[in-house]
Amino acid sequence: MGLRAAFHIMRNDLRLNLVAPFATLLSLIVPINFLFLFVLFAVGGAKVPVGVVMSGHGTYDASFLHALQSALTFHIHNVPSSAAGQGLIQRHQSVATIQIPRGFSTAIKNHQSTSIPLTLNNLNADFADDVRRAMPLAILNFYHNVFPSAIPFDWQEVDTYAHNVTFLGYLSVSIQTVALLIGGLLFGGRGAAREWELGTMKELMLAPIPSWSVVLGKLAAGMVNGIASAALIFLVLLLLGLRPLFWAQFLAVTLVTLFVFISLGVAIGSIAKSQFIVTPFAFALGLPLFFISGAFGPISWSTPAAAAIARVFPVAYANAAFQHAVHGYWPIDTTPVWLWSILLGWAAFALAASWLAYHRAAAKH
DSSP: OHHHHHHHHHHHHHHHHHHSOHHHHHHHHHHHHHHHHHHHHHHHHSSEEEEEEEOOOOHHHHHHHHHHHTTSSEEEEEESSHHHHHHHHHTTSOSEEEEEOTTHHHHHHTTOOOOOOEEEOTTSHHHHHHHHHHHHHHHHHHHHHHOGGGSSOOOOOOOSSSSOOOHHHHHHHHHHHHHHHHHHHHHHHHHHHHHHHHTHHHHHHHSSSOHHHHHHHHHHHHHHHHHHHHHHHHHHHHHTTOOOSOHHHHHHHHHHHHHHHHHHHHHHHHHHOOHHHHHHHHHHHHHHHHHHTTSSSOGGGSOHHHHHHHTTSHHHHHHHHHHHHHHSOOOSSSOHHHHHHHHHHHHHHHHHHHHHHHHHHHHTO
């Protein structure tokens, strides 16, 4: 009886979601909008635009230009004069103008001192500091390539991982986490609150069915909607060229994380009893947690206070597990066993919270 009732409650919720698919559309639009903004941010902000004036055409002029290009910081625009470079700065199309002066190659060849004028737009401290850090690196690379004997040391890079993870690749995986976070809260919360708004919750309370079947039906409906939403977001990741290295882990963390937030959503919906409260609350709770949970890098790279707060919530652990499943590295100082223990502990806590919230709400009626 209880399982059959839960099935009918789930089916009714799914039917209502098709009639009024607000939560479904919102759970899709927000993560995809985030991904679109992050793509623009990653593509547009990866390198600093600078103008380079080549006053001469000597051998060392070209070598220094190559050193600038190899600094992994500059997006170079070749400009004919300092005035043209200044024009780019004034039109906010460039952060700096670097002038390789006339006679640069001759001075280097004769071991004479020379200077490279740098006009810097220091309005944005981050971009300005990128230029300040990259210029000494470019000079070092120039001398290392042209006069290797002039530098009495060399460097050797030892990579921790077999491949690099791009900023966009990291952010794109984090989108899956925010999709589960916001989608779960919306699906669970709006599904529970809707019954109170329509008055059908009283009918369910008076029906000869166990109370746990109501919670189970809501959770099952939320899981079906959430899995469909997560699958669509995952298709976007596939279009970006991302493929999980560990499929079983990817699917497992998807299901566990979705269950956690759907259960918490059911609890919030039972307490609020209003979809108009659930929706802003889902964003007010979800977005700050997402941004401090390692969406842009390991949480240990942030401030100690932010990292400590992030460790309290399951989002940081879910995102770390997603990053490992897709990219193959472990971006959190927590063992896999402890991480899964935390996620499963949160699942148990969220399930208990959904049941207690519904039970207390029903007891008042």
